Structures are given as structure tokens and as C-alpha cells.
Amino acid sequence: MSMDIDELMKRLFELYPEASNDAFKDPFFALISTVMSHRTRDDVTYPAASKLFEKFSTPEEMVRADVSEIEILIKDVGFYRVKAGRIKEISRLLLEKYDGRVPDDMEALLELPGVGRKTANCVLAHAFLKDALAVDTHVHRISNRLGLVETKAPEETEIELKKIFPQKYWRHINLLLVKLGQNTCRPISPRCKTCALDDICPKILL
DNA sequence: AAAACGGGGGC
DNA sequence: GCCCCAGTTTT
Structure with a gap:
């Protein structure tokens, strides 16, 4: 049965x-908050991601920000030092390769640091409404x-x-x-x- | 295939 | 105080 x-x-x-959380409709927030969520409870992740985006909400602002400042904002999540570096590098790559936009296909997403199949699928599903x-x-x-x-x-x-x-x-x-x-x-x-x-x-x- | 990364919360 | 948690990368 x-x-x-x-x-x-x-x-x-x-x-x-x-x-269907409205915040995830912003592809950049969906991407960064999902990278932040790795091995970290979601009730810890979401407030930290929101705090980060109150200060920096675009790839331009992220690359301009000091890594230590990002670290402080997200320090409640696990692996926060590694993740702060990944957030900077992801932002840099988005500006360099995709004009500051989050790509909407699996292959391109998987090339970003800290993005595996789970994270890529989350971005495609939540932000781009893909199947x-x-x-x-x-x-x-x-x-x-x-x-x-x-x-x-x-x-x-x-x-x-x-x-x-x-x-x-x-x-x-x-x-x-x-x-x-x-x-x-x-x-x-x-x-x-x-x-x-x-x-x-x-x-x-x- | 398994280890490593790492701070917060539940018990 | 101990153990697990929205995974990914490296060995």
C-alpha cells in the first residue's frame, strides 16, 4: 500500500x-542564507541571515564590506569564518561572471564556493520557482x-x-x-x- | 569513503 | 557536559 x-x-x-517565504524570492538572499545554513539549525540561521542583509544586501555591498564585519554579523551560525569568506568570494564571482546576478542553472551555481547540490536546488526552487x-x-x-x-x-x-x-x-x-x-x-x-x-x-x- | 570545519541549543 | 544540527570540501 x-x-x-x-x-x-x-x-x-x-x-x-x-x-513560501517571501524573503527567498530574492535570489541573492536565498543563495547566501542557504550557504549559511550548512550544518546549522534553521532557527539560528534565519535571524543571522536577516541581520547580515540589514547591513549588506547586494553583491556590491558584500565585496566592499570587510570580512571581519561579515564574520561578526553571522557569528551565531556554525563555520562562520569559512562562510564569511565564501560569501565574499561568491559575491565577487557573481559580479565578475554574471553582472551581479545569481545564475538560474544548476551547473553555474555548483561552481560557486560552498554551493553543492542541496544549496543549488534550494535556490532554483525557492527563488526561481523551478521544478x-x-x-x-x-x-x-x-x-x-x-x-x-x-x-x-x-x-x-x-x-x-x-x-x-x-x-x-x-x-x-x-x-x-x-x-x-x-x-x-x-x-x-x-x-x-x-x-x-x-x-x-x-x-x-x- | 571518511575526515574536517565550528558555534548554538536541547537534554 | 555531551551530542547533534538546512552540507560541502578536502584528504
């Missing part, structure tokens, strides 16, 4: 109607718990999920499952009692 995907998505959209499916640890874990896939590597999860979900849903999956994963379907001690998906979840991998 396979899960009703339309029913699953209907419930997720009802749970998190605000999941990209970004798989992070939340998407990977929850997809397996729901019994949708039985996968080990995130790349494998992306391939399998694309077979299961209609293409129109792909770009929404990441933010919806991240939100579910943050407060309910947590990595450790998930709150199944109060989960809106409790009746359709087989609770695999708990």
Missing part, C-alpha cells in the same frame, strides 16, 4: 500555508520515516522522490518538510502524538 501523495501534500500545505527538489537531512529523514523511500544517500532520495511526487510539487517539498522536521518530526524524539500526519505515517525508522 502506497501513500496518497495528494492527500499528504494537501495536509502539509494546510499546516504551513506560509511555507527542483532539494534534499537535506530533514527531507531525507522524513521521507524514510514515512516509508516513501528506503534510501541511504541524499542524491538517491532526490531521484526516488521525483518518481513518486508529481512535478508540480517538487519545489514545495523542501520547505514544507523542513518545517515539519523542526517542530514535530524531529531527528531525535519526534512528537508523533501531536503530528498531523500521525494517522498516515507508518513510523518507519523511529
Whole structure:
């Protein structure tokens, strides 16, 4: 028996109607905040990214800024020194190669420092509204718990999920499952009692 | 394939 | 005080 995907998505959209965050519609914010999010909880990442963009919000302002100033603004996130350097270098490359714009294709994004497949997919899905499916640890874990896939590597999860979900849903999956994963379907001690998906979840991998 | 990068928050 | 977290890069 396979899960009703339309029913699953209907419930997720009802749970998190605000999941299409307006801030991510700025490609530069989507890119930089996602680079900042690596191995860092999203409730720490977002405030730090917002604080950074209050001061510097364009590639021009980032390259002009002192690295130490960027470091101070984002110092709540993990790897903040490495990330501050990447933010400067990404900004420099955007100005040099793309006239200060964020490119909207996977290959170009992957050439930027600190940008891997997950980050590139997030930018394509959230900022450019492309049919990209970004798989992070939340998407990977929850997809397996729901019994949708039985996968080990995130790349494998992306391939399998694309077979299961209609293409129109792909770009929404990441933010919806991240939100579910943050407060309910947590990595450790998930709150199944109060989960809106409790009746359709087989609770695999708990 | 595995280690390294690194500060914050939950327990 | 210990362990894990919106991954990517390097060994």
C-alpha cells in the first residue's frame, strides 16, 4: 500500500500555508542564507541571515564590506569564518561572471564556493520557482520515516522522490518538510502524538 | 569513503 | 557536559 501523495501534500500545505517565504524570492538572499545554513539549525540561521542583509544586501555591498564585519554579523551560525569568506568570494564571482546576478542553472551555481547540490536546488526552487527538489537531512529523514523511500544517500532520495511526487510539487517539498522536521518530526524524539500526519505515517525508522 | 570545519541549543 | 544540527570540501 502506497501513500496518497495528494492527500499528504494537501495536509502539509494546510499546516504551513506560509511555507513560501517571501524573503527567498530574492535570489541573492536565498543563495547566501542557504550557504549559511550548512550544518546549522534553521532557527539560528534565519535571524543571522536577516541581520547580515540589514547591513549588506547586494553583491556590491558584500565585496566592499570587510570580512571581519561579515564574520561578526553571522557569528551565531556554525563555520562562520569559512562562510564569511565564501560569501565574499561568491559575491565577487557573481559580479565578475554574471553582472551581479545569481545564475538560474544548476551547473553555474555548483561552481560557486560552498554551493553543492542541496544549496543549488534550494535556490532554483525557492527563488526561481523551478521544478527542483532539494534534499537535506530533514527531507531525507522524513521521507524514510514515512516509508516513501528506503534510501541511504541524499542524491538517491532526490531521484526516488521525483518518481513518486508529481512535478508540480517538487519545489514545495523542501520547505514544507523542513518545517515539519523542526517542530514535530524531529531527528531525535519526534512528537508523533501531536503530528498531523500521525494517522498516515507508518513510523518507519523511529 | 571518511575526515574536517565550528558555534548554538536541547537534554 | 555531551551530542547533534538546512552540507560541502578536502584528504
